[in-house]
Amino acid sequence: xxxxxxxxxxxxxxxxRFAGRVFYIFDYVYEPAEDTFLIAKHLKVDGFIxxxxxxxxxxxxxxxSKAKHIVAVDINxxxxxxxxINAEVxxxxxxxxxxxxxxxxxxxxxxxxxxxxxxAPYLPDEKRKxxxxxxxxxxSGGKDGREVIDRFIQQAPxxxxxxxxxxxxxxxxxxxxxxxxxxRKRRLQARIIDEEKIFFETISLIEALNxxxx
Ligand SMILES: C[S@@+](CC[C@H](N)C(=O)[O-])C[C@H]1O[C@@H](n2cnc3c(N)ncnc32)[C@H](O)[C@@H]1O
Numbered sequence: 212x213x214x215x216x217x218x219x220x221x222x223x224x225x226x227x228r229f230a231g232r233v234f235y236i237f238d239y240v241y242e243p244a245e246d247t248f249l250i251a252k253h254l255k256v257d258g259f260i261x262x263x264x265x266x267x268x269x270x271x272x273x274x275x276s277k278a279k280h281i282v283a284v285d286i287n288x289x290x291x292x293x294x295x296i297n298a299e300v301x302x303x304x305x306x307x308x309x310x311x312x313x314x315x316x317x318x319x320x321x322x323x324x325x326x327x328x329x330x331a332p333y334l335p336d337e338k339r340k341x342x343x344x345x346x347x348x349x350x351s352g353g354k355d356g357r358e359v360i361d362r363f364i365q366q367a368p369x370x371x372x373x374x375x376x377x378x379x380x381x382x383x384x385x386x387x388x389x390x391x392x393x394x395r396k397r398r399l400q401a402r403i404i405d406e407e408k409i410f411f412e413t414i415s416l417i418e419a420l421n422x423x424x425x
Contacts, residue, residue: 221296232301234267237293241266241349246330246380246414249407253378253416258325261370263314263363266349268294268307270328275303282324283309284317287345314359315366323372331360333381356385364393368421371399377419382412394419 224235229243230251236242247269254274262271265283271294274281285291291311298304310317332349335356343351352358360381367377377399381387387403394401399419407414 224293229269230273232272234269234272234297235293235300236267237289237296239287239289239345240293241290241346243267243269245407245409246382249405249414249416250328250330250378250380253405253418254328256326256328259323259372261318261324261327263327263329264331264349265294265309266290266330268297268309270330271307271309272297272301272303274326274328275301275306278306281307282318282322283307284312284314285309286311286313287348289345314363315370318370320369323370323375325372325375327367327371327375327377329363329367329377330380331363333357333360333385335384352385356382357389360385360390361393364390364397367419368397368399371421373421373424375421377417379417379419380414381417382414384412387415387417390417398423 221235224237227234251273256274257277258279260274260278260281262281262283265271265285271281271283283294288311291309294309298307333352333356334350336351336353391401400422401419403415404418405416
């Protein structure tokens with residue numbers, strides 16, 4: 212019954228191809244774009260990976276060939292389901308565990324990772340709302356664009372192994388310099404490693420390294 216339901220879903224879902232793989236994009240799920248491809252370009256990752264805000268699961272699937280294991284999280288249940296299907300379709304579901312939740316909430320507090328990925332919702336959103344719609348979760352960073360980014364920076368270091376690294380994508384519209392300062396305050400070595408100009412903004416890929424042994 213579930214399998215029939217999944218097949219029905221796949222027939223109606225949008226399909227994209229990237230790096231020789233196929234990805235289904237369900238309704239209410241972020242379709243990979245320039246920010247996704249910017250982080251994908253720098254995905255030389257091995258070890259244990261945490262993919263925060265996995266969306267359709269594209270970064271987890273791409274990382275799966277080299278990674279030991281991947282944990283993927285998304286607050287949007289449609290995204291978590293889409294990522295699960297894409298992991299299956301690409302033959303890597305044995306390497307990826309997918310959870311629905313807010314940032315690090317589903318992660319056991321003693322778990323640490325070699326790499327933490329986050330293509331964050333980073334656009335300033337002037338409208339004050341009680342709650343976000345599912346697709347708004349993909350892009351809306353609240354009033355100054357930093358609502359989710361700031362919470363991520365506060366929590367992420369605890370889940371990073373010694374010598375581990377964070378790859379975070381955000382826009383010039385949500386104060387990239389503040390992100391670098393906030394990582395440095397937490398004793399991570401942070402810098403922009405790649406950028407792309409699109410329309411009215413520049414998208415930056417920020418790397419934050421944990422150079423401490425313990
Ligand atoms: C810009 S999309 C990136 C999706 C995918 N990683 C990619 O690169 O194509 C941001 C994703 O983060 C998820 N997200 C937003 N806020 C979140 C939160 N607080 N906790 C977990 N996931 C969140 C959204 O639902 C969305 O899937």
